[in-house]
Amino acid sequence: MNLVIKPARSLRGTVSVPGDKSISHRAVMLGALAEGTTLIENFLPGEDCLATVNCFRKLGVEISWSGQDSLRVQGCGLEGLREPEDVLDAGNSGTTMRLSLGILAGQPFFSVLTGDASLRRRPMARVVTPLVRMGARIEGRQGGNLAPLAVRGGNLKPIHYNSPVASAQVKSAVLLAGLFAGGVTSVTEPCPSRDHTERMLRHFGAKVDVSGTTVQVVGRPRLLGRKITVPGDISSAAFLMVAAAALPGSDLILQRVGINPTRSGIIDALTAMGAGVELLNPREEGGEPVAEIRVRCTGKLTGIAVGGEMIPRLIDEIPALAVAAALADGKTEIRDAAELKVKESNRISTVIEMLVSFGAAVEELPDGFLVRGRQPLKGCACRSHGDHRIALAAAVAGLLAEGETTVLDAECMDVSFPGFASVLKEIRAED
Numbered sequence: 001m002n003l004v005i006k007p008a009r010s011l012r013g014t015v016s017v018p019g020d021k022s023i024s025h026r027a028v029m030l031g032a033l034a035e036g037t038t039l040i041e042n043f044l045p046g047e048d049c050l051a052t053v054n055c056f057r058k059l060g061v062e063i064s065w066s067g068q069d070s071l072r073v074q075g076c077g078l079e080g081l082r083e084p085e086d087v088l089d090a091g092n093s094g095t096t097m098r099l100s101l102g103i104l105a106g107q108p109f110f111s112v113l114t115g116d117a118s119l120r121r122r123p124m125a126r127v128v129t130p131l132v133r134m135g136a137r138i139e140g141r142q143g144g145n146l147a148p149l150a151v152r153g154g155n156l157k158p159i160h161y162n163s164p165v166a167s168a169q170v171k172s173a174v175l176l177a178g179l180f181a182g183g184v185t186s187v188t189e190p191c192p193s194r195d196h197t198e199r200m201l202r203h204f205g206a207k208v209d210v211s212g213t214t215v216q217v218v219g220r221p222r223l224l225g226r227k228i229t230v231p232g233d234i235s236s237a238a239f240l241m242v243a244a245a246a247l248p249g250s251d252l253i254l255q256r257v258g259i260n261p262t263r264s265g266i267i268d269a270l271t272a273m274g275a276g277v278e279l280l281n282p283r284e285e286g287g288e289p290v291a292e293i294r295v296r297c298t299g300k301l302t303g304i305a306v307g308g309e310m311i312p313r314l315i316d317e318i319p320a321l322a323v324a325a326a327l328a329d330g331k332t333e334i335r336d337a338a339e340l341k342v343k344e345s346n347r348i349s350t351v352i353e354m355l356v357s358f359g360a361a362v363e364e365l366p367d368g369f370l371v372r373g374r375q376p377l378k379g380c381a382c383r384s385h386g387d388h389r390i391a392l393a394a395a396v397a398g399l400l401a402e403g404e405t406t407v408l409d410a411e412c413m414d415v416s417f418p419g420f421a422s423v424l425k426e427i428r429a430e431d
């Protein structure tokens, strides 16, 4: 499916974005391992999270819809999963595959995990290595680096793992495996990555301690089913924030968005660029901070340098940020972001290709890219490479460009932002 985007004059009004993808995955997984019922509201019914639901159904968990975006998970307890009869398919979702591997490593049965062509190219050694150290047997192509992966789990021992990458998926896989090991399992990362697993584990009753960049979990906890209301996804909000920051006359309020400090780098980056971003009514819901985000166009965006510890705080928002950079005064440099190469697409090349197709001036760097701003964007036909965040970034660039844009293969937007086109319709102000 192609999506045609016409330039917008401004974005105005109040709107909600779909539920957070990272939190939705975790709610299903911890709900499955808990005793009793977990009710998940504002669950993201995108393809990635649906893949997690399907995998856990195949592991014997009863999961039913109790509304369009409300799920009821009948937990089986820590020892209640059962050997799946078929291969588990994580689709396009790295989070499904890596976090499930952590859980499967702890199961006394055999399972096989696979995914789509993109996921089967993404590195899994980063989770397989620590899980094998804990005692799981995991086989796959390239010495266990590439899916399909066959897991024979059980009998895990706790470890301390020094992760070479700041990755919440790696940290979470080890912590989830640690639930099945007697004793304390801990992970140290080079700098903090998103901490939704830690927060949710606590919410379900596990003992989790954090000291600096080290997190530890006590094994074999009793997890109890909970009610979880998933905050709006800041990664989806980011696309609308960028458009509102750039379109003169915009004044947009995004309701109940997650503003967890390990995820809110985009707020800091847009603020540093000169956008008018305000947090209204900040509060905590179910262990996660949320707020309304108000974005106004100040008419002046300036390029910035982003790198170091900021990168994990906005890694998924870099495609959106790149569009803001193309319109800003001066240059924007993204560094220390080599992780972009192993996302749903190689996002260093696909972001560059996307910006170049709109006429922006971009240079590739070994660990990022440099955008020279203030080039007028021209509507074009833009490839998504099957990557939801590239498709969404192209749609935002289309709102800001002259002339019409066609986002090719735009159906992948449903991975994280189902209903994007109708949300856009609600807030587009044409006069």
Ligand code: S3P
Residues within 6 Å of the ligand: 021, 022, 023, 095, 166, 167, 168, 169, 170, 172, 193, 194, 315, 316, 339
């Ligand atoms: C995620 C962690 C990040 C992020 C991904 C979701 C998660 O990946 O890019 O979209 O839910 O834990 P890494 O852990 O590979 O950095």
